[in-house]
Amino acid sequence: MAHDILGYGGKRCVVMGCFSGTGEALVRHLVALGAEVHGADIKPSPVNLASFTTVDLKDPASIAAGIESIGGEIDALFNVSGLPQTFPGEDVVSVNFLGIRAWTEAWLPKIREGGAIVTVSSLAGAGYLTNQPLLREFMALTDPAEARAWYTVNKQRAGDPYTLSKQAINTWTQLSAPGLMERNIRINCTMPSPIDTPMLKDFKQAAGEAVINAFAKAKGRFSTAEEQALPLILLNSKAANFISGVCLAVDAGLSAGLATGVLDLQKMIAEASAA
Numbered sequence: 001m002a003h004d005i006l007g008y009g010g011k012r013c014v015v016m017g018c019f020s021g022t023g024e025a026l027v028r029h030l031v032a033l034g035a036e037v038h039g040a041d042i043k044p045s046p047v048n049l050a051s052f053t054t055v056d057l058k059d060p061a062s063i064a065a066g067i068e069s070i071g072g073e074i075d076a077l078f079n080v081s082g083l084p085q086t087f088p089g090e091d092v093v094s095v096n097f098l099g100i101r102a103w104t105e106a107w108l109p110k111i112r113e114g115g116a117i118v119t120v121s122s123l124a125g126a127g128y129l130t131n132q133p134l135l136r137e138f139m140a141l142t143d144p145a146e147a148r149a150w151y152t153v154n155k156q157r158a159g160d161p162y163t164l165s166k167q168a169i170n171t172w173t174q175l176s177a178p179g180l181m182e183r184n185i186r187i188n189c190t191m192p193s194p195i196d197t198p199m200l201k202d203f204k205q206a207a208g209e210a211v212i213n214a215f216a217k218a219k220g221r222f223s224t225a226e227e228q229a230l231p232l233i234l235l236n237s238k239a240a241n242f243i244s245g246v247c248l249a250v251d252a253g254l255s256a257g258l259a260t261g262v263l264d265l266q267k268m269i270a271e272a273s274a275a
Contacts, residue, residue, distance in 0.1 A: 007238035009034035012074045016055065016103060017081030018045040021197035022120060025229035026078060033233070038070045041081065057081055057099025058091055060144055063106060073110045076236040079103070079119035084202035089161035090148045096165030098144045101172060113184045116236040119173060120228070121189040123215070123251055125166025134158065135171050162206075166191075170247045177245030186244035188235045193251035196222040213275070214268035219252035 013030055017023040018039035027047045030037045039045040040055040055066035083095045104117060111117070128135065134157065141147040151158055158164050173189045180187050194200060194215050200222065204212045216222045231250050234240055249255040257263030 005237075005239045006033060006233065008076075008233075010036065011076060012036045012038070012072065013076040013078065013236075014038045014040065014070060014074050014107070015078040015080060016040045016057070016100070017079065017120075018047070018049070018052070019043040021080075021199065022192075022195060022225045022228045022232070023078075023080035025225040026080060026232055029226075029229060029233055035076075038074075040066050040070070055103075057095045057103060060102060063099065063103050067103070067106050067110075073112050074107065075112055075115045077104060077107055077111065077115075077117045078232055078236065079117070080232070082120060082122075082199075083162075084199055085160060085162045085206035086202040089155060090151055092161040093151050093165045093168075094144065094148055096162065097168040097172070098147050100169065102144060108180075108185075111183075111185055115184075116186040116240070117180075117188070118232050118235045119169055119187075119189040120232070121169040121173070121191050121247060122162070122166040123191045123193050123249060123255060124160075124163045125168075125170045126191055126247075126249070126255060127163075128167035128170040128247075131167055132171070135164075135168055138164070139168055139172065173247060174245045181244060186236075186240070188240075188243060188246045188248065190228065190231055190235070191247055191249045191251070191255070192223060192228045193218070193249075193254050194222050195225055195228055197225050210269050210273040213272040214265065215251075215254060217268045217272070218254035218257055218263065223250070223252070 013035045015027050018027045019041040027037050027039055036050045038051045039049045040053045044052050053066045053069045056062040079100045083092045141150055169189055173187055176187050194212050228250055
């Protein structure tokens with residue numbers, strides 16, 4: 001029998017955002033790896049899971065009820081849910097950051113020692129370290145209603161709600177890591193480039209087709225959902241036992257090329273527009 005370096009056999013996992021795309025691919029693999037998988041989302045999972053619970057991340061009462069419904073202790077938490085910019089800004093920041101944070105923090109007392117948390121962020125949030133004063137102001141508001149209200153008042157300063165929410169996820173992941181390590185709990189996030197899922201059309205509508213297509217240039221195509229799901233499995237596995245506080249770009253070298261000047265974003269957009 002092969003040595004199980006991932007260690008998911010018999011582990012209790014919760015996946016927020018299991019209905020489609022990356023989340024669906026993720027739960028299929030976790031089930032195949034022998035995990036006990038409990039899913040949560042707005043719409044039911046097509047995969048046969050240990051349980052499914054309807055949870056609306058915009059609603060604190062729904063979050064609390066979902067956690068109570070699943071019950072018990074868990075070994076791994078996967079946060080995959082997200083909304084694109086085609087939704088109202090208040091809902092985008094609520095689902096992508098405020099709800100994810102509230103959901104995760106409510107699970108923390110129930111995560112066993114040695115457990116792990118991973119959240120899907122985005123390359124859109126990669127500039128988080130240059131935006132810390134604004135992000136800390138936003139993140140200091142722990143009441144979801146107050147934080148939503150802050151966004152409404154500060155829309156101009158805050159800019160794109162999707163970018164804000166993903167920069168907040170990255171910051172929160174790194175701020176949380178040292179304290180959680182005291183309980184031997186790890187927390188990481190991934191920053192995908194655009195993924196070939198139904199949500200891609202929303203990103204093209206919001207950012208423009210040429211811009212989104214430019215982000216496929218590094219590999220010559222968009223990522224698949226499975227190519228984003230597998231790194232999530234790695235980060236919450238025992239193979240990643242010494243990895244915490246990481247914002248991992250999963251983008252086929254795109255951000256590396258942009259950071260070093262090997263790739264020129266404006267040129268890529270121009271070429272995509274011409275195509």
